[in-house]
Amino acid sequence: GAVVSQHPSRVICKSGTSVKIECRSLDFQATTMFWYRQFPKKSLMLMATSNEGSKATYEQGVEKDKFLINHASLTLSTLTVTSAHPEDSSFYICSARGPGLGEETQYFGPGTRLLVL
Amino acid sequence: DAKTTQPPSMDCAEGRAANLPCNHSTISGNEYVYWYRQIHSQGPQYIIHGLKNNETNEMASLIITEDRKSSTLILPHATLRDTAVYYCIVRLPYSGNTPLVFGKGTRLSVIA
Numbered sequence: 001g002a003v004v005s006q007h008p009s010r011v012i013c014k015s016g017t018s019v020k021i022e023c024r025s026l027d028f029q030a031t032t033m034f035w036y037r038q039f040p041k042k043s044l045m046l047m048a049t050s051n052e053g054s055k056a057t058y059e060q061g062v063e064k065d066k067f068l069i070n071h072a073s074l075t076l077s078t079l080t081v082t083s084a085h086p087e088d089s090s091f092y093i094c095s096a097r098g099p100g101l102g103e104e105t106q107y108f109g110p111g112t113r114l115l116v117l
Numbered sequence: 118d119a120k121t122t123q124p125p126s127m128d129c130a131e132g133r134a135a136n137l138p139c140n141h142s143t144i145s146g147n148e149y150v151y152w153y154r155q156i157h158s159q160g161p162q163y164i165i166h167g168l169k170n171n172e173t174n175e176m177a178s179l180i181i182t183e184d185r186k187s188s189t190l191i192l193p194h195a196t197l198r199d200t201a202v203y204y205c206i207v208r209l210p211y212s213g214n215t216p217l218v219f220g221k222g223t224r225l226s227v228i229a
Binding site: 004006032034036043044045046049051057091093095105106107108109110111113 | 216
């Protein structure tokens with residue numbers, strides 16, 4: 001299957017700082033990328049959808065000024081958590097879809113665990 | 118997307134077949150059934166999908182009832198590494214920007 005990577009795999013930061021998470025599609029062009037968040041023992045919750053070169057579409061209740069998403073190329077999307085607080089501590093997972101893969105499938109990265117102290 | 122119902126948890130003995138049920142009684146005629154799983158602290162992994170015929174790949178088999186209102190994912194010889202949360206999702210294929218929406222899934226525990 002197609003490969004999606006995330007970096008870093010885990011990060012610890014101080015409250016008030018910003019953290020950037022990268023999501024890369026390694027062997028395909030990701031025309032659409034999705035960002036999810038997952039709290040312990042809960043299911044994945046969609047945060048936003050982004051298309052290459054366009055502004056992201058955020059789900060209701062997700063602050064677009066706090067969770068900045070950039071999808072500037074067909075292989076890279078970034079999520080920046082600005083002014084992070086302890087309640088932002090979570091598991092962040094990106095996912096990608098692109099032409100030629102069989103668009104019926106959606107591939108996921110390994111996730112980034114964020115801990116805000 | 119149509120809603121799915123799965124049991125919250127199941128146990129399976131190692132080496133035995135794991136049969137995970139999913140109800141999707143409101144599925145529409147052109148919606149597919151997808152299965153993903155998530156091993157602890159990892160991203161979800163695609164397993165299999167189908168429309169109405171039974172499907173099999175190297176990971177699992179998918180059995181869809183004739184009325185398409187329910188399906189069963191079968192792991193023929195479960196191993197400890199199959200312990201994960203399994204998600205059944207129904208959606209239209211080739212949906213462009215429409216993302217996968219995850220329910221609560223079934224937590225499968227494979228026991229030695």
